[in-house]
Every structure is written in structure tokens, then in C-alpha cells.
Amino acid sequence: KLWFILKEYLKSLELEEVKISLRELDIPHFHHEVVYEALVLAMEQRVSEFEKYAQRMIDLLQFLGKTSIVTKTQFETGFKRVADDLDDLTLDIPNAVSLYSQFCDMCVAQSFMSEETYERVFPNRGRKRFVSEGDGGKIKTTI
Numbered sequence: 070k071l072w073f074i075l076k077e078y079l080k081s082l083e084l085e086e087v088k089i090s091l092r093e094l095d096i097p098h099f100h101h102e103v104v105y106e107a108l109v110l111a112m113e114q115r116v117s118e119f120e121k122y123a124q125r126m127i128d129l130l131q132f133l134g135k136t137s138i139v140t141k142t143q144f145e146t147g148f149k150r151v152a153d154d155l156d157d158l159t160l161d162i163p164n165a166v167s168l169y170s171q172f173c174d175m176c177v178a179q180s181f182m183s184e185e186t187y188e189r190v191f192p193n194r195g196r197k198r199f200v201s202e203g204d205g206g207k208i209k210t211t212i
Contacts, residue, residue, distance in 0.1 A: 070094060071094070071102060071103060071106055072106055072110070074087055074090045074091070074094075075087075075103075075106055075107055075110050075126075075129075076110070078125075078129060079110070079122065079125060082125065082128075084128070084129060084132045087129060087132075087133070088132070088133070088136055088138055091103065091133075091138055092138075097138075100133075100138065100139045100140070100143045101139075101142075101143040101144075101146035101147040101150065102147070103133065103138075103139060103143075103147065104130060104139060104143060104144055104146070104147020104148060105147040105150045105151055107126040107129060107130060107147075108126065108147065108148065108151045108169065108172060109151065109158065109162075110122070110126065111123045111125075111126045111168075111172060112158070112162050112165055112168040112169065112172070113161075113162060116164065116168075119168060119171070120171075120175075123168075123171070123172050123175055124175065126172075127172075127175060127176060127179065127181060130144065130181070131179075131181055134181075144182075145186060145189060145190055148173070148182075148186075148190035148191070149189070149190045151169055152169065152190055152191045152192075155169060169191070170191070173187050173190070173191055
């Protein structure tokens with residue numbers, strides 16, 4: 070159900086509709102999953118459209134934070150879960166690490182996420198990437 074709510078949002082951009090739908094689900098303890106699914110859904114889009122969809126999800130997450138639907142702890146939990154799952158996500162999304170990093174960079178640039186939070190939710194962001202992570206065969210030391 071949550072995935073369908075987020076997919077519908079990407080088409081309609083109706084923030085209030087998402088808020089209503091999440092309240093109807095009545096699972097406030099599970100709202101970290103909203104954050105997780107929003108990030109993964111943005112990362113699953115074509116690379117050429119990633120920034121557009123990432124921005125839409127950032128707009129949604131900011132709205133959910135301002136309306137107290139998702140708490141700061143739930144945001145961090147959702148982001149951390151994505152970071153923890155990056156190895157698995159790269160099986161379906163080969164450039165998941167760089168997309169996640171880009172998503173977080175966008176959040177920091179828009180003051181939605183602090184650098185300190187970024188460090189907590191993605192402590193391994195400076196690790197070496199593998200060739201399979203979509204960088205044209207070059208191994209990089211930073212993202």
C-alpha cells in the first residue's frame with residue numbers, strides 16, 4: 070500500500086493526499102518505512118530523471134516533517150536503513166551508492182539534513198566503490 074501511495078504522489082504531486090493516506094494507514098510507528106521507500110523509489114528511476122524524482126521525494130519528506138507525520142528519528146532510521154541495504158540494493162540498482170550519496174547531498178544543500186545527520190546515516194560514504202557501481206570501470210576513493 071505504501072509503495073502505491075508514493076507512486077501516486079510521483080504522478081500527482083498531491084502532498085495533502087499523501088498525508089491523508091498515511092493517516093488512514095494508521096501506522097505512525099512505521100513511518101520510517103515511508104522514508105526508506107521514498108529513497109529507494111527515487112533511486113529506481115532512470116538516471117537521467119533521478120534529480121527530478123529525488124527532488125519530488127525531498128519535497129514530500131520535508132512536508133511530512135513539517136506536518137509532524139514523520140519524526141526526526143524516523144527520518145534518520147529510514148535513511149540509515151537505506152545505507153545499510155546499499156549492498157543489496159546495488160543488485161537491482163547498480164549505481165545505488167552514488168545515487169544515495171547524491172540524494173543525501175541534495176538534502177544537505179537544501180538544509181533538510183545536517184552534515185552531522187549525514188555522517189550518522191551514511192558513515193561509510195568515503196569507502197572505495199566497486200567497478201560494478203556504475204563508474205565506468207574506475208575505482209574511486211570518494212563519492
